[in-house]
Amino acid sequence: MSKKIDTSMDISSPEALLRTICAPDVLPDEDADSFAYLRQALFQDLEPKLPYEQLLAEQMVALEWDTVRYRRLRDNLLRSEFRTFAKGAFVLGRAGPITGYRVDEKYDAQAQDLVAQDRDRRQSALNILEEKQITPSEIMAKAYQSIAKDLEVFERQIADAETRRRKLRDDYERVRASRPKQVEDAEVIEP
Amino acid sequence: MTTERQKRANVANAAKSTGPRTAEGRTRSAGNARKHGLNSAPLWDEVSPYLALITGSAQIDSLALEARSRAARDLAEAEARLARCLGVERRHVVHMAEMAARQPPSVKEKIANASKETEGSLALSEWQRPKFSDATTAKVKNVRPPPDPNRPAALHQTLTTLMRYRKEAEAQRRKALRRWLEVQ
Numbered sequence: 370m371s372k373k374i375d376t377s378m379d380i381s382s383p384e385a386l387l388r389t390i391c392a393p394d395v396l397p398d399e400d401a402d403s404f405a406y407l408r409q410a411l412f413q414d415l416e417p418k419l420p421y422e423q424l425l426a427e428q429m430v431a432l433e434w435d436t437v438r439y440r441r442l443r444d445n446l447l448r449s450e451f452r453t454f455a456k457g458a459f460v461l462g463r464a465g466p467i468t469g470y471r472v473d474e475k476y477d478a479q480a481q482d483l484v485a486q487d488r489d490r491r492q493s494a495l496n497i498l499e500e501k502q503i504t505p506s507e508i509m510a511k512a513y514q515s516i517a518k519d520l521e522v523f524e525r526q527i528a529d530a531e532t533r534r535r536k537l538r539d540d541y542e543r544v545r546a547s548r549p550k551q552v553e554d555a556e557v558i559e560p
Numbered sequence: 561m562t563t564e565r566q567k568r569a570n571v572a573n574a575a576k577s578t579g580p581r582t583a584e585g586r587t588r589s590a591g592n593a594r595k596h597g598l599n600s601a602p603l604w605d606e607v608s609p610y611l612a613l614i615t616g617s618a619q620i621d622s623l624a625l626e627a628r629s630r631a632a633r634d635l636a637e638a639e640a641r642l643a644r645c646l647g648v649e650r651r652h653v654v655h656m657a658e659m660a661a662r663q664p665p666s667v668k669e670k671i672a673n674a675s676k677e678t679e680g681s682l683a684l685s686e687w688q689r690p691k692f693s694d695a696t697t698a699k700v701k702n703v704r705p706p707p708d709p710n711r712p713a714a715l716h717q718t719l720t721t722l723m724r725y726r727k728e729a730e731a732q733r734r735k736a737l738r739r740w741l742e743v744q
Binding site: 383386387389390394396420421423424431435438439442445446449516518519522523526529533536540543544547 | 609610612613614616639643646650653654656657660661712716719723730733734737741744
């Protein structure tokens with residue numbers, strides 16, 4: 370009895386198979402070009418030749434992309450919490466969340482300014498904070514403390530990715546070392 | 561102790577309910593204990609692309625117990641299982657990020673939002689405790705609602721479980737790869 374591959378799948382080439390089973394996992398808010406660049410850079414470094422080597426290389430790309438994603442999610446979460454706590458600092462004079470009453474829009478704007486790219490806006494927000502004797506580090510520390518449990522998920526994944534990357538690279542090197550070696554100037558001698 | 565009458569009633573009741581009868585019902589009940597399927601053997605459709613990549617062939621003689629084809633099949637199965645675990649874990653972490661960003665509003669925030677909408681007249685019905693008058697509804701109030709599957713503790717617990725399955729799948733893959741390289 371022999372089993373055949375699923376006919377709905379394109380098996381014309383290893384590349385087609387890899388495209389099917391290793392489709393890029395890019396979320397809507399992620400940059401597909403960055404993913405393509407990362408993939409290209411890693412493939413240039415690894416130079417996979419055999420189809421299975423290519424599969425392992427694709428897995429390494431996915432792992433690197435996961436790490437980038439988890440860092441981004443962690444930073445976004447922390448930034449959002451920082452803004453919430455900064456608003457508290459502007460309104461209440463202490464870093465913390467505000468609940469229970471409406472907040473004037475100007476405080477929202479000041480909290481946004483604190484993380485703005487524009488240097489002048491950032492400086493003016495920092496000056497207001499200085500008057501209230503609060504430092505951005507203090508706000509950041511309190512924001513971090515408040516969502517430490519949520520951030521732990523990403524920290525754990527990022528730390529875990531390092532071990533996985535090392536092991537995957539070892540596997541790749543082992544597969545590469547087992548690649549049949551080509552003998553140059555070899556001739557086939559007919560018996 | 562069970563009385564004779566109770567025994568007879570048990571037998572009579574058991575005869576009325578003998579489980580699913582149709583093929584569809586039996587198939588459905590066969591999966592009753594299934595939680596996520598991460599431990600189950602991958603389907604042939606999931607395995608075959610990996611096998612093609614490993615051996616360069618789209619076919620395998622599944623009855624041949626030759627060491628090379630067995631090692632290739634094991635490696636393909638391990639790859640398919642790992643891919644399944646990784647996909648589930650990835651989606652779960654992204655879901656956790658979404659849940660962490662979407663913090664539920666506190667009661668005070670609800671009041672503040674309500675006052676924005678109704679200009680001072682608070683819609684108290686939302687947080688007023690329901691009044692129970694008769695005995696039947698009084699019983700109902702003691703029924704606890706099922707716990708929210710998106711609560712942080714549950715999400716963390718699920719992630720720990722998913723990571724464990726993924727690590728097992730990785731170990732299985734490494735072992736299968738070692739065997740595959742030995743028979744090369």
